[in-house]
Amino acid sequence: VIMTVTSTIDGAADRTQSIDVTDFRTGGTTAIGAGESATLNFDELGLSFTVNTNFSASVATIRADNTGASDFGTDTDFNGSGLDSAAGNVVTMAADNGQQLANSIEFQVGGGNTANDRLSISLTSVDSGTLGTGVGGTETALNDATVDIATAAAAQSTVEVVTRAIDDLQRARAAVGTSQNRLDFAGQNLASTQENTESARSTLLDLDVAAEMTAFTSKQILVQSGVAMLAQANQMPQNLLRLLQ
Incomplete structure (x- = not known):
């Protein structure tokens, strides 16, 4: 039983990844027990599904049916995910719902x-729709x-x-390298500032x-001198009495 996820960006299929979920069937080597859960990782797409014991039962049903008429769930929409085995067990992921890469x-x-305390880095697209369009696009x-050919x-x-296209790619890489150098310089400057601050604090x-x-x-020395002078002053009256006697 193959489960396929297709990422869709701006309405067009961008990338697809399939994994084998046969072992998740009831009685399989990775079947999910009651109260347990498992994670299906589609690492190439940055997507993961957390499923419970119902998923193992669904896989077992689909494997037994083997006609494509069943689906992962009670109807043709697996809990709103769009997963439908009748359509080839394909999930369409809306990858552009607030997940687009920022321009800077x-x-x-x-x-x-x-503005002088912030470093802004502009990002350049290097996909097939932009490479080769030149500086002016x-x-x-x-x-x-x-x-x-x-x-x-x-x-x-x-x-x-x-x-x-090669020139466009090199320009994009050069821009990234320049930004990396600026970040490295900023990091060294901050490290120097921190060291100077710690030195001043230590002082x-x-x-x-x-x-x-x-x-x-x-x-x-001043205390000892004061004590000595006080002792001499205390002896002066005694000396005066001796003279009178």
């Missing part, structure tokens, strides 16, 4: 809330319609399209032993 990404690299894109003239035109908080010992010795 911003990184906070400073301590303020200004007005040339012919690289696709099945433009790649033609049936004749010498068509092959020459194809070489030009492929060359422009403010840590004890300067030599300076403190010097101050302690100075205060100690």
Whole structure:
């Protein structure tokens, strides 16, 4: 029993992945028990299904039927997922529902809330619809319609399209490399700032032993001198009484 998921972007099938779910049938090696669940991973699409014991029963029913008339569930729509074995066990994933890649990404690299404290990186599409269109995006894109080597003239035109596509790809890679260098420089600058801040903090908080010992010795000498002078002052009245006697 093969389960297939097709990702659909902007209404067109983009990528398909199939996995074998035969072992999930009731009595199979990976059958799901009561109260248990399992995850079906379609890693190429970034999609996963969490299923319970009802899925094992559905697989067993489909495997026993083997006519394509059954489906994973009680009707032709598996809990609203669109999975219908009568249509080949295919799920259509709406991949463009808020999941489109942003045109630019911003990184906070400073301590303020200004444009200078943020690093913006623009992203360039490098799919078959854009490669070959050139800097202005007005040339012919690289696709099945433009790649033609049936004749010498068509092959020459194809070489030009492929060359422009390579240039477009190199420009996109160069832009990514430039952004990586800027991020690396920003990271090094932040690391240097952090090190300087920690050094200043250490200077403010840590004890300067030599300076403190010097101050302690100075205060100690002053205290001892004061005690000695006080002792001499206490002896003056005694000396005066001796003279009077």
